[in-house]
Amino acid sequence: MSQTEAVFWFFAAVSVISAFLCITRRNPVASALWLVNTLFALAAIFILLDAHFIGALQVLVYAGAIMVLFLFVIMLLNLGRDTGTDMLGWAGRIVMLAVGALLATELLVLARVVPDQRFVLPAGTLARITEEQGAVGAIAAPLFRDYLIPFEITSVLLLAAVVGAVVLAKRRL
Amino acid sequence: MTPELKGYLLVSVIKLVVVFFTLLVGVAFVTWLERRVAAWIQNRLGPNRVGPQGLLQPMADGLKNFVKEETLPAQADKTLFLLAPGLAFVPSLVLFAVIPFAAPFPLSFDFSLPLLGQFAYAGPMPMIVADVSIGLLFILAVSSLAVYGIVIAGWASGNKYSFLGGLRSCAQMISYEIALGMSIVTVLILTGSVGLTHVVAYQQQTVWFVFSLTLGFVLFAISALAENNRLPFDLPEAEAELVGGYHTEYSSMRFAMFFLAEYGALITMSALMATLFFGGWDIPFTAWDQGEPSVLKSLATLVVFVGKTFFFVFWYIWVRWTLPRFRYDQLMGLGWKIMLPVALAYIMLIATAVWAFDALGLADGALYGLALFGVNLVALFIVFRVLDSGRLIGQQYVRREGSA
Numbered sequence: 350m351s352q353t354e355a356v357f358w359f360f361a362a363v364s365v366i367s368a369f370l371c372i373t374r375r376n377p378v379a380s381a382l383w384l385v386n387t388l389f390a391l392a393a394i395f396i397l398l399d400a401h402f403i404g405a406l407q408v409l410v411y412a413g414a415i416m417v418l419f420l421f422v423i424m425l426l427n428l429g430r431d432t433g434t435d436m437l438g439w440a441g442r443i444v445m446l447a448v449g450a451l452l453a454t455e456l457l458v459l460a461r462v463v464p465d466q467r468f469v470l471p472a473g474t475l476a477r478i479t480e481e482q483g484a485v486g487a488i489a490a491p492l493f494r495d496y497l498i499p500f501e502i503t504s505v506l507l508l509a510a511v512v513g514a515v516v517l518a519k520r521r522l
Numbered sequence: 523m524t525p526e527l528k529g530y531l532l533v534s535v536i537k538l539v540v541v542f543f544t545l546l547v548g549v550a551f552v553t554w555l556e557r558r559v560a561a562w563i564q565n566r567l568g569p570n571r572v573g574p575q576g577l578l579q580p581m582a583d584g585l586k587n588f589v590k591e592e593t594l595p596a597q598a599d600k601t602l603f604l605l606a607p608g609l610a611f612v613p614s615l616v617l618f619a620v621i622p623f624a625a626p627f628p629l630s631f632d633f634s635l636p637l638l639g640q641f642a643y644a645g646p647m648p649m650i651v652a653d654v655s656i657g658l659l660f661i662l663a664v665s666s667l668a669v670y671g672i673v674i675a676g677w678a679s680g681n682k683y684s685f686l687g688g689l690r691s692c693a694q695m696i697s698y699e700i701a702l703g704m705s706i707v708t709v710l711i712l713t714g715s716v717g718l719t720h721v722v723a724y725q726q727q728t729v730w731f732v733f734s735l736t737l738g739f740v741l742f743a744i745s746a747l748a749e750n751n752r753l754p755f756d757l758p759e760a761e762a763e764l765v766g767g768y769h770t771e772y773s774s775m776r777f778a779m780f781f782l783a784e785y786g787a788l789i790t791m792s793a794l795m796a797t798l799f800f801g802g803w804d805i806p807f808t809a810w811d812q813g814e815p816s817v818l819k820s821l822a823t824l825v826v827f828v829g830k831t832f833f834f835v836f837w838y839i840w841v842r843w844t845l846p847r848f849r850y851d852q853l854m855g856l857g858w859k860i861m862l863p864v865a866l867a868y869i870m871l872i873a874t875a876v877w878a879f880d881a882l883g884l885a886d887g888a889l890y891g892l893a894l895f896g897v898n899l900v901a902l903f904i905v906f907r908v909l910d911s912g913r914l915i916g917q918q919y920v921r922r923e924g925s926a
Contacts, residue, residue, distance in 0.1 A: 378602065378677060385670070405659035413666025414696065417673070421692045424677050424685070484655040485716055 357397055364390035377423045381416060388412045399475040401484045529631065529643035537651050538619075545618055549785045550580035556785075556839050563843040583778075590774035597680025598771065606678055607772065607779035610671025613664050614787035620657045621793050622719050624649035624803050624824035626815040646815040649803075649824070650719065657718040658710065661794065662703050665749065668787060669695040672751075672768045675780070679771035687767030690757045690850065697857035698748035698755075704865035705741035708872045709798055712894075722802035726812055729891030732799040735872065736898040737905065739799040741865050746791045748857070750784070752838055754845040755853055792834030796827065803827040864905055871901060 364387045371383035388411045395404035478487045492500055523531075554569065554577060561568025570576040594600065626646035634640045654660050669692055676688015709731060710716060713724045725731055732739050748755040759767030769780045796802060803823035805811045811823050848856070875897050884890050 376599075378599075378674075382602075382670075382674070401654070401656045402659065405656045405663050408663035409659065409666055413663055413669075414699075417666070417669055417692060417696055420670075420673055420677075421689070421696075424673070424689060424692075479655065483715055483717075484659075485710075 353397060357394065360390045360393040360397070363387075364394070378420065381419050381423060384419075385412050385416045388416065399479060401479065402488050405484075525632070525640040525642035526644075528639065529641045532641055533629070533643055533647060534651070537647075541618060541623075541651050542615060545615060545786065545789060546782070548789050549782050550584070551577075552785045552789060552835055553583070553781070554580050555835070556842075559836065559839045560843050563840070587774050587778040592776065593771070593773045595680055595771045599678040599680065602674050602678035603771075604776075606671050606675035607776045607783070608671070609674060610668065610783040611779050611786070613668040613671075614783045614790055617661055617664050617787075617790045618793065619651040620654055620660050620718055621790070621797055622648065622650040622653075622722055622802055623793070623827050624821075625811050625819045627820040628815040628817065648719070649820060653717070653719060656716050658706055658716045658721075661718075662699075662706070665702075666695075666699055668749075668783075671780075671783065675772070676768035679768070681771050683764045683766070684768050684770045687759055687764050687770070690764075691751060691768060694748055694751070694755065694757060694853060694857070697854060698745045698861070701741055701857060701861035701865050702745035702749060704862065704869060705738045705745060706798065707869050708735050708738040711869070711872055711876060718797055718802070721798060722804060725801045726804045726809075728886060729888055729895070730799065730801045730804070730806075734891040734894035734898070735799065736895065737864075737868050737901050738872070739795075740902070741861060741868070742799065743795065745861065746795065747838070747841065748853070750787050750791055750838075752788070753842040754848050756847060757850055757853060788838055789831065789835060792838065793827075793831045795834045796830035800830050802830075860909070868901065871897065 367383045367386040367390065371380050371387060374380045374383060388407060392404040392407035392412070395401075395407055475487070482490060557579070558568040558570075558576065560566075568576065569579040572578040572582050594603065626648050628645050629647040630643060630645040632640070632642045672691045672695075673688045676684045676686075676691070679685070709721060712731070712734060713721050715721070715724075721731075728734065747753075751757075751759060759769065764770070769777055772780060803811070803826055805823060805826050811819050813819070872894075875894060879890060879893060884893060
């Protein structure tokens with residue numbers, strides 16, 4: 350096992366275990382913190398894949414901003430103390446089983462499928478591009494040139510979400 | 523392992539240990555400096571009994587904290603309560619890893635040790651603990667994690683004052699992080715790279731960013747005060763309202779950990795200001811420090827870097843004992859209604875200016891920087907003029923007073 354592989358397995362194990370703990374903890378704050386840990390491990394895996402920029406954004410946006418807001422809301426609503434879960438009862442169990450089975454099937458299928466050659470970059474391409482254009486340039490150039498229109502449409506979608514949130518939060522505008 | 527890898531690891535570990543040890547000693551020194559400068563500003567003496575000029579006072583405080591009793595509140599969430607000081611402590615120190623602190627050091631070696639084998643390293647050694655390709659993003663990412671320690675501490679204490687402190691710091695740090703990030707974007711526009719080594723190199727070739735990005739520096743400095751929970755933005759631990767804020771329930775070494783985290787973040791932020799806007803280890807008015815690496819150059823630039831950092835540490839303390847505390851709604855109003863729009867408009871302004879200068883055919887250099895300085899002076903004048911005349915922050919207060 351090479352060094353890179355060892356590092357990968359370490360972070361993969363950390364992310365899976367943390368994700369498991371995230372859904373099994375009764376305490377919402379502990380759950381949120383385990384989710385942060387999962388996101389960290391994922392950032393490390395992105396960096397192993399030479400996607401430094403994505404790794405940094407993973408920490409900056411998800412672990413640093415979104416999860417802090419999650420915690421903020423959990424604390425503000427004082428959900429912090431242990432409570433029973435509403436996922437009990439036979440209906441909850443059936444839903445759990447169904448979703449679990451679906452996810453397991455997806456995983457099995459994904460593991461067996463050989464991806465189309467068009468979607469597979471030759472080994473080391475990303476490292477080379479990062480070397481040439483810098484960590485940010487490798488993302489920025491395609492995002493703002495080749496995929497500008499999808500990017501703009503996404504931003505309009507986000508704007509609509511922001512406007513919707515403001516309208517919902519403010520009773521009198 | 524190859525000799526090169528072993529050599530690299532050896533150099534990295536030595537740099538790590540030396541830098542973090544120095545940083546921790548620096549933190550102890552800064553706690554002493556804070557009390558002495560505070561005393562000086564308030565026309566008192568301050569701690570001057572333990573050692574020469576009271577320099578050993580931090581040791582005495584450390585010893586006192588070690589032997590004090592650790593308390594655990596009955597209402598506390600035990601695991602998180604114990605974890606929080608560490609969560610606060612780590613990000614403030616990790617940040618320093620990506621800051622270049624001196625000119626490259628000429629070091630090459632190739633030797634063998636019994637049992638361990640051969641070590642090889644081809645210099646010059648960059649004087650930075652980890653030269654990551656995403657330097658500035660790393661800084662933003664890690665500094666966004668600093669809030670966890672405080673929030674968790676506030677929540678896990680099971681105390682209303684702590685809890686309010688935690689909530690306040692959460693909202694405050696998220697708000698000002700945006701302004702902080704936006705003010706760094708202008709640095710990225712000029713440098714065209716996120717590596718801090720490049721930021722320093724670019725400033726050496728042109729002028730320091732404090733000239734070409736003056737307003738950016740002002741925004742960064744204000745946000746930095748809020749990010750570090752320093753006066754005038756120390757609402758999370760406002761002692762007049764919240765006893766001690768998030769660390770009310772902490773005692774002995776755990777309290778000391780928060781203390782260390784706070785001053786560690788202060789030093790790191792000062793070093794960051796020196797690096798981003800004051801040329802890092804660059805010695806002004808000479809190109810001598812950019813030539814072939816030598817021991818003397820490394821030492822001289824190190825002294826310059828420490829001097830600049832020290833200046834900003836002093837500036838932090840100076841601000842703390844000069845300005846009164848903001849009210850919480852004023853703090854939020856300043857962050858969202860002033861800092862963020864100004865920072866966004868400033869990015870547009872700098873991008874336009876860079877584009878216009880490129881269209882005019884102005885080459886990168888001192889003239890380029892000075893032209894930007896002119897643009898900045900105009901922008902600064904407008905911003906301060908509007909802020910000064912409009913009383914944007916105090917509106918609610920004024921209105922309530924008028925209606926009463």
